[in-house]
Amino acid sequence: MIRVLKKSIREYKRDSILTPILVAFEALVECIIPLMVANLVNRMQNGCDLSVIMKYGVILIIMACFSLLFGALAGIKAANASAGFGKNLRKDLFVAVQNFSFENIDRFSASSLVTRMTTDVTNVQMAYMMIIRTVVRAPLMLIFSLVMGFIMGGRLALIFLFTIPVLGIGLGLVIKKTMPLFRKVFKKYDNLNNSVQENINGIRVVKSFVREDFEKKKFNEAAEDVCGDFTRAEKILALNNPMMQFCLYVVMIFVLTFGSYLVVNFGGAIIQVGQLSSLLTYSFQILMSLMMLSMIFVMVTISIESCERIVAVLEEQRTISNPEKPIYEVNDGSIDFDNVSFKYSKRADRYALENINLHIKSGQTIGILGGTGSSKTSLVNLISRLYDVTEGEVKVAGVDVRDYDLVTLRDAVSVVLQKNVLFSGSIKENLRxxxxxxxxxxxxxxxxxxxxxxxxxxxxxxxxxxxxQGGTNVSGGQKQRLCIARALLKKPKILILDDSTSAVDTKTDAIIRAGFKKFIPETTKIIIAQRVSSVQDADQIIIMNNGSIEAIGTHDELLASNPIYQEVYYSQNKGGEQDEK
Incomplete structure (x- = not known):
């Protein structure tokens, strides 16, 4: 996991290395200051003159300035490193998703990917900042203060050896209890984001069916679920602070009580006032270091699950990639399916397509008809290699699609998908x-x-x-026509219209098809449609049924011999006659 994440540090390695070095100097100076104060107090107790006090005062001011300087620089470098790391991590996640095949995308929900790029990355970014700064500072402060505490306080410092294990055990129990809760909560975040995404995408449906109250209730339940788990985790984590405060006050009472007793009764023979004051400071620094470590553990506990979710995306192996020696030219638009079978997952029980044998000449117009779930879209998705075949091979221009450079192939095969998508921007920008x-x-x-x-x-x-965004200010038919125009600008060898004229009236549909025939005769055109009128002039019509090719022929041939085609044709024509009446 660390090996994968550290690749995103890149140009911020320098700041990531400088931060702990600066923090080490800051901690060292802060641990020397109480020693200097102890010496000053002892000198004052022994009756030093004003020049000595002034000398120590100047030294302490210089040391405080150095501590402030090192701390400020460490903070700046830590902020740069963590923010840069977060930026690179989001970029790497986005690039990874862009390189996914459809099969990879099917394994992650959109809401889950959004959560990983936002909430999870923020958690990891915050944890990284604490790691390169506080993780260095806290142990150094702890070690320096312990050493100086034993030097200045002698046996009195043994109190630390009792409090540290108590805090360590308490901290371990807290982490053990909270880790499972945080694992659960991030999965629920996905569900929450999914609810928001579905509601926003389908807001027109929600309002048309007056289901706002239902959607509010569903969202509130998801939000309450997340809140409940977070509250339970935070209640346990809240034990950290009182536990730390209790140990701090126990140490302070012990040091003050027994230290004062030793000073008063032994007249500084065992411990002096300056040593006692510095020991109190070191005890405070030790416990504050432990408190910082507890905060680190909490943050790391939260971020571990986020790290695992991010790494899952970054390590996802692309199922479709370029061959070692790709072909960079598609000569024509001929298509061949040779004994093709396909299923969406290796673990799937049944094939989406089975035993497909199909041969299309370059420049032909092919119509595809079939009921819902007959795998029409699955068939054409294999041509541009949006999915890879499970068995057999698909050829374009006589070459297996797996041998082409992906960009070259997809530039030659222009697809207007069933779900038309336009992006925010001008019409011209969308078309380009x-x-x-x-x-x-x-x-x-x-x-x-x-x-x-x-x-x-x-x-x-x-x-x-x-x-x-999403083309909400144009109608469904207008959106379809813009998407068709966008596909035509690629000047493809193969044009696939996946039910892309369903929102267009029959007259406009006929004009579009006539334009294709006249202006792009050499382009192979595959039209998936529900209306017979959209495909009846095609050179060949393919009838799909349950993932197989039921029949292939012209309009007249199928009308004479195929029951499925006859049923669709006569039902649509009968409906048309009734409409006319």
Whole structure:
């Protein structure tokens, strides 16, 4: 775990190393100051003149300034190192997620990944700052103060040997009780964030069904659950402070009582007033060091679970990566499925696709029909290698997709997914996701093909119109057409429309398909649709059923021979006739 996390320190190694060095000097100076004060008190007791007092005063002021300087520099360096470490850690997590395949993403919920990049990273960042500063300071202060306590107080310092084990045992019990609670609470954080994410994404559904009260209740239950576990953990951790205070006061009472007795009855033969005052200071420093160590243990206890969750993402092995010698050119849009079977997980009981054999020529238009759950989307996801086949092979331009460079392949295969996503920014910025170097003329041409220009031109700012996050200020049909235009800007060898015209009227759908046929004849076009009208002009129509290919043929061939196609066609046409009446 440490090996993985330390890679994120990178350019902040210097500050991370300087911080404990500066802290060591700060602790050393702070431990010498009580010694100097003890000597001054003893000299004053023996009747020194004002020049001696002035000399010690100057020395103490200089030492205090050095302590302040070292402490301030250590704080600055620790802040730089921890904030930089947190920044790099978030960046590494984000990069890791960006490199995930769909299979990797399926293993983590979106809310869990958000929690890891925010709450978990913050916990680890705070723990790191304490480690490079307080973890060095507390033990050094403890050791220096113990040594100086025995030097100055002799046998009186034996009291520390009784209090330290008591505190150590108490601290161990506290950690043992709180660790399981913190492990539980972070999993509940994921559930809480998931509730928030679902509510925000589906806020229109929530309001349309008047389910605000239900959502509030669900959120409150999740929040109360998190609060309950945190409260139980904090109640146990709260024992730290009174335990420390009790030991501190016991030590102070013991030192004052027996130290004063020795001073009064033995006249400084065993211990002097200066030594007694310094011993009190050292006892305070020892117990404060122990208190700091307890705080460190608490923070580390909280952060260990966060560390494990972060490392789980960073160590997740990508299931899809480039081959050793990738191919960087896709010659055409031909597609071949040879004995392909696929399941989403090795542990899955059944295949999503089984025994698929399919051959598509470059430039053909292919329609895919099938009921919900017939694995239409699973089939096309294999073409751009969003998932890898379990058995068999998928070829594009006669080459196994696993032999291509991933960027090259996905640039050649443009997919308009079933769930259309637009990002906050202008229409032009969204469209340039397809081609960052696209000219205004190319953008307008793509929008014309997708029939998006007709509504874009009606906006006051036209192509500079701002799109809200998720495309909430455009209709479903407009969003689909913008996504199609974005895909066309890639100038792909293969264009896949995964039910991407479902929100578009039949007339616009027909115009889009006619445009494809006229302007991109060499591009292989695969159209997944629910409407027969969207695919009936295709060169071949594939009927999917339960993860297998039920039939392949033209509209006329399937209408004459395939019961599934006949049922869909006649039910839709009958519905159309009734609508017309």
């Amino acid at each position: 996701w397809g081609n960052k170097d696209a000219t205004d003329e190319e953008i307008e041409e793509a929008c014309h093909l997708a029939c998006a220009d007709e509504f874009i031109e009606q906006f006051p700012d036209k192509y500079d119109t701002h799109i809200e």
